[in-house]
Amino acid sequence: MxxxxxxxxxxxxxxxxxxxxxxxxxxxxxxxxxxxxxxxxxxxxxxxxxxxxxxxxxxxxxSRQERSLFIKLLNVSGIGPKGGLAILAAGQTEQVVQAIENEDEKFLVKFPGVGKKTARQMILDLKGKLGEVLTDTAPDLFSDSAVFDTKSASTSAELDDALEALKALGYAEREVARVVPELLKEALSTDQYIKKALQLLLNGKR
Missing domain, CATH: 2.40.50.140 (Nucleic acid-binding proteins)
Structure with missing residues (x-):
């Protein structure tokens, strides 16, 4: 390993x-x-x-926390590696853990590939078992300054890359198309476009 x-x-x-x-x-x-x-x-x-x-x-x-949650998700029936990555794509490990602990099925089913049955299975299999995910306090070596190119200007190519990434995560083209108007309102980096799109998709804003 x-x-x-x-x-x-x-x-x-x-x-x-x-x-x-x-x-x-x-x-x-x-x-x-x-x-x-x-x-x-x-x-x-x-x-x-x-x-x-x-x-x-x-x-x-x-981070180790993100990896720990991914491994836990793989133990849930109905979730494979692609599904696990899609759930983690929003980059908010604590939010996913909280949804599981609070039995918030409505939040969990917003992830691509997660229906009511899988959401319920996530809660049954993982509730009360994710403490180690949040208590892992290993330093995050991926500070924004290390991975972002702050000097590069956002272009339509970056939005195109973001949309392709969303499709790779399992979002349907019609779902992606619905958030494009909101994304076009700002000039962002590819990563920022992805994060904003995920927030819109998870919050149900179209």
Missing amino acids: FEYITGQIEFIGPEYVVVDHNGIGYQIFTPNPYVFHKSSEPIRIYTYQYVREDILALYGFK
Whole structure:
């Protein structure tokens, strides 16, 4: 099991990043690849190696807390790696934990791929078992200053990348289309577009 990988980001796509470590490129699937930025400075990604008969993949996270929640989600019937990443994409681990602890099914079913049955299963399987997720106080090595390019100007290409990332997370094209008018009101980075779109989708604002 890899605890983490430290290296330079060489590629950023809608579903994964490629990290160069000592000349080896690691394909790492993450909740939101666009929180990362290509840089000559090495960064650290906490990883989880997922092994099944038909798949061998690395999943990466900005903190140990996020990874812990992902692993917990994989233990829920009906949630696979893609579903787990979609739930974590909003980047608010505490919010997901709170929804489970409060048995807030209405909040949980707003995630792509999560219906009432899966939401109820999440609550049954995880309620009262997520304390370690929030008590893990390991420092977050992914400060915004390390992964954002604050000098780059937002363009329509960044919005296009954000929309592709949302589709990769499992949101239907019609759902994505409904939040586009709100997104067009601001000039944001790709990551900021994704975060705003997720907030709109989760809050039910169209």
